[in-house]
Amino acid sequence: MSRPSIVPIALTLDDRTGYTLWAPPWEEDGEEWQAFLGSTVEVRADLNDDDPEPPRPTAVVHLFPSPAALAAFCRTGTDHDLADHPVWPVVAGLAAADLTPDEDHRFDLDGVYDVVAEDPDRWAVDELAAVLDIVGRLAECCDAAGDDDEDDDEDDEDTGFESVADLVSRPEAAALGLGIDAFLGRDGEESWARLGTAVDELWEDVLEELDEHLDWTGAGTVAVEDYPSAAEEAEARAADPEDDDRDADDDELVDDDVEVVAAGGATATTAAPAAGIRTIRGDGLSATPAAVAAAQEFWEAVGILPVEVVVPEGAGLTLRCYVEDRARFLGREGQVFLFPTPAELSRFCAGDEAHDLTEIASWPEVADTDTPPLPAEQDRYDLVEISEVLAEVARGAGGLVEHRALLQPVEGVLDLAEYAQLPRVQQHLAPAAPLGRALTRAEADPRAPLAAEEAPALVTAWEQVVEDVGTALVFRSAVDAR
Incomplete structure (x- = not known):
């Protein structure tokens, strides 16, 4: 709640x-x-x-x-x-x-x-x-x-x-x-x-x-x-x-x-299910909902979607698709490339550096497009915000944050862990682990409030998850590929 x-x-x-x-x-x-x-x-x-x-x-x-x-x-x-x-x-x-x-x-x-x-x-x-x-x-x-x-x-x-x-x-x-x-x-x-x-x-x-x-x-x-x-x-x-x-x-x-909550949208702890497309804002990101919706028509059609990841080191954009139900990111050898702006990401895609999306059948369309890679709200994973939310619960805000606050950031983490092969992340999200139990509860009863007494263990586990995910992220600029 x-x-x-x-x-x-x-x-x-x-x-x-x-x-x-x-x-x-x-x-x-x-x-x-x-x-x-x-x-x-x-x-x-x-x-x-x-x-x-x-x-x-x-x-x-x-x-x-x-x-x-x-x-x-x-x-x-x-x-x-x-x-x-x-x-x-x-x-x-x-x-x-x-x-x-x-x-x-x-x-x-x-x-x-x-x-x-x-x-x-x-x-x-x-x-x-x-x-x-x-x-x-x-x-x-x-x-x-x-x-x-x-x-x-x-x-x-x-x-x-x-x-x-x-x-x-x-x-x-x-x-x-x-x-x-x-x-x-x-x-x-x-x-x-x-x-x-x-x-x-x-x-x-x-x-x-x-x-x-x-x-x-x-x-x-x-x-x-x-x-x-x-x-x-x-x-x-x-x-x-x-x-x-x-x-x-x-x-x-x-x-x-x-x-x-003014026109900016949901509060940090509301974490309501996404509906529609929010305005993108933040370092290097600025696009209206109409622009995001227009861009999504292209990215949905090619089956490769823009993704934003926010970690303590900063926020970055990348691309993700699924091959035989397994996540595959714009990267190489388990390293995910992140770019500071849609323009930087687009310039990289137009280059000739090899990466794990090159062999995707629709990649030539991506490389040639002038459609900006603008992520929809459900493809934006703020791992820092959920850290702050869990810390608030641990400090006594129990009952004010719902379990569903975990669902979206964990979705992104699971994909990143699968692609980068991060075993400790998967261990923390296993059903028997504290974070895994909270995730199971979130899926079964999203509106159930997080209890203050369970928050310290979740904070510790989430910090380790974010640390491990950070090892797989490489902040890039288009000039790196030149």
């Missing part, structure tokens, strides 16, 4: 995009909490109903037509479900740029039918997983808030979100969390087809259940007519000349022991 944080998100539904805030699960006074920017309101019965019911309290999520409208409400609004959140005083002073969601936190509910109609790839799986996850969280929060006002004699199983519960409980929906691997081969294709059938059957009902709990008036501060169409909103974002500057400058805002 992450430290208390608040994340700006955008929901696209009925051809309009609404902006709001989500507080991912946090622990307070021994209890787990999660909330959206919303409140409980009295919903009147349909006046055209022959037998109208009396007004009833309903939990709603407040939506706004722009980050600016959202920021204006945050500066003045006090009667809502996030008013008592630990970081709300920080959020109340943020500008529109800080409350603009990144690409990972934009959820297109209108586009779900199009996603399931396509053949599965990593982007479709990630996008659908993210949408179903946020829909489930919306239902959970709105239903829980509504339960507080229900009569005691009502059926406890009547949640008001039966279709949501039905859809997210399907095995095929649960398999989305496993990524594209769950939908490969004949069994995977059949699973994807069953998921498409479930969406066809249930999605309209899901949207109807949610609609009652989405307040498009921004708690009475805006009108539905204030919302541009989804296409107009997307065009306005694409044409905004400030987007690139904002992407380059956004940082997490920290207030003592709590965090606000």
Whole structure:
């Protein structure tokens, strides 16, 4: 579980995009909490109903037509479900740029039918997983808030979100969390087809259940007519000349022991499943989500993907593919070549130095391309960040970091260890070892919190893993090959 944080998100539904805030699960006074920017309101019965019911309290999520409208409400609004959140005083002073969601936190509910109609790839799986996850969280929060006002004699199983519960409980929906691997081969294709059938059957009902709990008036501060169409909103974002500057400058805002996630994305300890493509930033890296997505079309087609690795010595880019399900990197004799920038990596690829990817059938296309090697978020492995996260847990942040924080960095480590033949790394990740046990738990129960008492052993093991991985990394420059 992450430290208390608040994340700006955008929901696209009925051809309009609404902006709001989500507080991912946090622990307070021994209890787990999660909330959206919303409140409980009295919903009147349909006046055209022959037998109208009396007004009833309903939990709603407040939506706004722009980050600016959202920021204006945050500066003045006090009667809502996030008013008592630990970081709300920080959020109340943020500008529109800080409350603009990144690409990972934009959820297109209108586009779900199009996603399931396509053949599965990593982007479709990630996008659908993210949408179903946020829909489930919306239902959970709105239903829980509504339960507080229900009569005691009502059926406890009547949640008001039966279709949501039905859809997210399907095995095929649960398999989305496993990524594209769950939908490969004949069994995977059949699973994807069953998921498409479930969406066809249930999605309209899901949207109807949610609609009652989405307040498009921004708690009475805006009108539905204030919302541009989804296409107009997307065009306005694409044409905004400030987007690139904002992407380059956004940082997490920290207030003592709590965090606000601004446009920069997830907190260091949230480690939420990736969904979509984030802005690349850091030493030598600067690219918009649109640029990354465009580049990925080429790299996916050739079957060789750009990868970023971050270790204490620095961050670098390389290339990786799989040959008979075994990872193979841009390198030689178990040494992985890392380059400081996409341009440096591209110049090396255009050269004639021998390496372990030369014999890959699609390598000539890589050598000739002018498409920059920009890694997608799921191909970026920050081994330093997880060291810091584990250290925080060891210092007493137990219960605030989920096991799933281990999954992505360990995925990169396993590939590197396989290619470089690092036996001690594989020993540390064996099921009987402390780190291996934590990894097993992460795969079985990703949201389970890491305990403070297990963290010291994990810190020690991870430091040894990072040290061993570092022996296989060679920081290069294109000029080295000249």
